[in-house]
Amino acid sequence: MNLKTYLAETKSLIEDFLKMYFRQTGEPEVLFDAMRYSLFAGGKRIRPILCLTAYETCGGVGTDILPQACALELIHTYSLIHDDLPAMDNDDLRRGKPTNHKVYGDAMAILAGDGLLTESFRMFTTVAGDSGITKNILPAIKELASSAGLYGMVAGQALDIISEGKTPDKTTLEFIHKNKTAALLKTSVRLGGILYGAQKPEMSALSDYGEAIGLAFQVVDDILDVTGTTEELGKPQGSDDSKDKMTYPAMYGIERSKEIARELITRGLESAEFFKGKAMWLKEIANYLLKRTN
Template structure:
């Protein structure tokens, strides 16, 4: 598992470094984009995309298309940290983008990453992928990242701060703000492989399950983790009165729910062969992680 993740992460980071050579002008915008893109991170979404593609027998190099998902994820983090949003000073153990480059450049860097992702996804020269397949993937990812996905989750997350926690609200936030893009990442891999509808469906449900589990574990780590491990301030969700799983269900029930979701995800892979082992291991990793 560690070797697989390290190998894929290197491919993703090599693509990022090559993509921005030559650099973007003006230089401050280039520096802002690179600062957040190379600040660390698990590269979970692009790795999941590649793992799903390979689990379905895909053999092309889809690293560029997978990396587009990291561009979208990074844009969302830059904007999420802004003073008008969560107002965070620390991300992955470093000052947040707006603290280094100012709010205006941070906003533009996020805007640029989001739109650049679709430049990559619409490029038919990276691999021998049917243009219609790429169009379907663009539709899936834009829906997951947009008004009916991540943006909706972020909006409800903000307007729910300080309100009485309730199950329906927290589930909407988590399914849209976090799980939607993770689900789309896995589904994109399956679609790129042009596999059967049944396999696409199972992998999509797998992605949704681990995406929700991932956010529940994040909620738990905000209470039980450390600032050093997480790379962001411990207890920030509580301080802002965020709607979280522990605030609704308590720590132990949240932990049980995360494990149940991972078990469901692994069961969905029952009919897949050894090629899906990275997906199984990623699911198990999600409930064991400390950052």
């Protein structure tokens, strides 16, 4: 099996679970429609894929933690809906489609994001396979809440907004990127280990891997915002520059940013070596994240 097939098959498991979970609607129906609109807008599902892959690397069966892995996608989607709002990044296009608030209005977009975030924690408590993971749910939820909230993604998003138009500096730039994007990606990897019950050496390797590829992911995003096209990105090209965002290209230039991304992926690959032959997909995904075009 090659990486393309592995990603497609794993993504299919995730899509099937999400569609099954949201097959029923509720009232008001427009709220559920707004949630589904963004959730099924064509994302890569890289966060749940990383979670499943890390769990399998530790020795587990990925389908046993589908609810926990898919909960990550609900949180990611909520963050995108809120990011796109006029009070935040004010974007009209996401994944090649009108952003949520452009279709459902600002208020319903906010509530759709709220609904996805809250439902993610209910989904996270669902047991799909091996009931042995139940004992690991509490520390896993604590990890997830930390990385998605005040000590992770939300903090990064706040500083991202505050720093618009300011001269880039290394400390602020790293804080934004490590928290706004890398924190949830790192946690996606760590959750696979936590849910499996991995020991300290395994968790250390997963943490180092997740931190490195998570930061590299955002550096590549910064680069693509400059070098990609609107068609490739599914959102307006150059949006970071138009908002005067603090980015790696703004701080270091394109070529040095590419070097930094490569260095981070190399660090991630070195960390994955801890798992030897079991790390194949972790390594393949790391290289894929470096070479992606959207």
